[in-house]
Amino acid sequence: MRKRFHKGTQVGVVILGAGPAGLVLGNLLLDRGVDCVILERRGRAAVEGRARAGFLAANSVRLLAENGLGAGVLTRGRAHGTCLFRSDRGEFTLDYGKLGQGETHTVYPQQELVRDLVAEFLRRGGDLRFEAEAEEISQGRVRVRGGAEVAGRYVAGCDGHRGVARRVLAARGVRTDRWDHGVSWLAVLVQAPPSLAAVGYALHERGFAGHMARTESVTRYYLQCPRGTDSSDWSEDRIWAELATRMRTTEFGPLHEGAVLEKAVVDLRSDVLETPGSEQLWLAGDAAGLISPSAAKGANLAVLQAELLARALHGALARGDEHGLARYAADCLPRVWRAHEFSHWMSTLLHGPADGGAEARYGRALQYARLDSLRTSRAHQDFFAENYTGI
Numbered sequence: 001m002r003k004r005f006h007k008g009t010q011v012g013v014v015i016l017g018a019g020p021a022g023l024v025l026g027n028l029l030l031d032r033g034v035d036c037v038i039l040e041r042r043g044r045a046a047v048e049g050r051a052r053a054g055f056l057a058a059n060s061v062r063l064l065a066e067n068g069l070g071a072g073v074l075t076r077g078r079a080h081g082t083c084l085f086r087s088d089r090g091e092f093t094l095d096y097g098k099l100g101q102g103e104t105h106t107v108y109p110q111q112e113l114v115r116d117l118v119a120e121f122l123r124r125g126g127d128l129r130f131e132a133e134a135e136e137i138s139q140g141r142v143r144v145r146g147g148a149e150v151a152g153r154y155v156a157g158c159d160g161h162r163g164v165a166r167r168v169l170a171a172r173g174v175r176t177d178r179w180d181h182g183v184s185w186l187a188v189l190v191q192a193p194p195s196l197a198a199v200g201y202a203l204h205e206r207g208f209a210g211h212m213a214r215t216e217s218v219t220r221y222y223l224q225c226p227r228g229t230d231s232s233d234w235s236e237d238r239i240w241a242e243l244a245t246r247m248r249t250t251e252f253g254p255l256h257e258g259a260v261l262e263k264a265v266v267d268l269r270s271d272v273l274e275t276p277g278s279e280q281l282w283l284a285g286d287a288a289g290l291i292s293p294s295a296a297k298g299a300n301l302a303v304l305q306a307e308l309l310a311r312a313l314h315g316a317l318a319r320g321d322e323h324g325l326a327r328y329a330a331d332c333l334p335r336v337w338r339a340h341e342f343s344h345w346m347s348t349l350l351h352g353p354a355d356g357g358a359e360a361r362y363g364r365a366l367q368y369a370r371l372d373s374l375r376t377s378r379a380h381q382d383f384f385a386e387n388y389t390g391i
């Protein structure tokens with residue numbers, strides 16, 4: 001039977017953050033009869049309008065569908081199974097949906113997924129409080145900006161990379177292992193149909209450029225840029241000119257241009273918490289570890305971790321059995337590290353060295369050797385496909 005949270009009582013789980021991790025977790029907990037409340041720092045419109053990810057792995061889609069959360073992604077998402085690599089040595093396409101495990105992505109903008117998950121959480125009778133920023137966590141109690149306090153048997157930190165949950169764990173001495181990929185991307189969302197049928201990865205001596213479909217009329221592009229770049233230095237004209245150069249449109253054909261809807265600089269950094277929680281505080285998604293967007297894994301890891309955490313919390317609350325929570329780290333971390341390993345590999349494939357010395361020449365030659373191996377070796381292609389779509 002589904003229970004409801006009543007003001008003044010202690011809920012089973014206080015969830016911080018209404019991103020993919022918090023919303024999947026909240027929906028799964030409600031479905032298993034666990035009381036929970038979601039506290040979200042931003043307003044509803046901001047949460048539902050935040051464009052980020054777009055490529056969902058087959059496992060994420062299965063998990064959403066099996067838990068009654070897949071109506072939107074199954075009807076409006078589009079299967080996607082090809083990617084294209086372009087450089088001064090030509091281009092080639094990998095039909096990754098037919099390689100490896102034969103799995104594809106589903107293209108579905110993150111903000112639409114978030115909208116679906118908010119609607120379903122509310123339909124299931126969930127308590128979701130917008131503009132409720134968690135400031136402090138002390139055991140099961142969360143103090144919200146403005147002074148209110150919400151108490152839970154457990155707290156789930158799904159409040160992203162800059163949230164309060166990971167700060168609390170850090171203060172408890174939990175180690176963070178991290179890597180700075182040393183590059184940044186100007187992430188641009190444009191009002192224009194995709195220019196390619198495939199995901200596009202262009203290697204260029206001026207830096208990497210990427211192309212990813214979002215919808216039939218919106219496309220995401222990426223341009224590698226130096227650390228410290230200010231997005232306001234990039235006018236629409238400059239963005240399109242640079243994309244044209246790096247994507248070699250003279251040779252391979254023009255891009256569909258349109259108005260720039262959003263532009264932001266993303267520093268490519270990755271980190272993983274040594275353990276994603278302890279005692280009453282457990283983390284999922286970007287809060288537990290940030291992964292660079294080079295292999296489109298972040299939202300997928302968030303969905304996966306939310307499902308594992310929902311099972312563990314349900315076991316603890318329904319049966320008083322905390323073994324699942326004790327195993328949560330062991331369940332998550334090997335998969336998280338597999339995703340990081342592939343994401344790191346992708347980053348070394350996409351980004352060439354910055355300057356022109358002997359080491360840069362060596363690094364560039366390795367980059368091309370990797371690309372050539374991917375173009376010609378079936379074993380390498382299977383490795384790519386399995387890791388690109390797997391989680």
Ligand SMILES: Cc1cc2nc3c(=O)[nH]c(=O)nc-3n(C[C@H](O)[C@H](O)[C@H](O)COP(=O)(O)OP(=O)(O)OC[C@H]3O[C@@H](n4cnc5c(N)ncnc54)[C@H](O)[C@@H]3O)c2cc1C
Nearest residue numbers: 017019020021041053054134159160285286297298299300
């Ligand atoms: C440009 C870009 C492209 C990407 N593309 C992909 C892709 O194609 N595929 C993919 O899998 N991943 C992709 N990602 C990564 C993906 O978007 C993230 O990994 C994903 O959003 C993580 O979900 P989350 O729920 O853990 O965190 P978030 O989505 O960050 O949600 C956290 C929520 O917590 C709220 N919050 C923060 N602090 C507090 C607080 N103190 N109290 C209450 N609420 C709080 C925030 O407002 C936010 O709503 C991309 C990321 C970027 C930046």
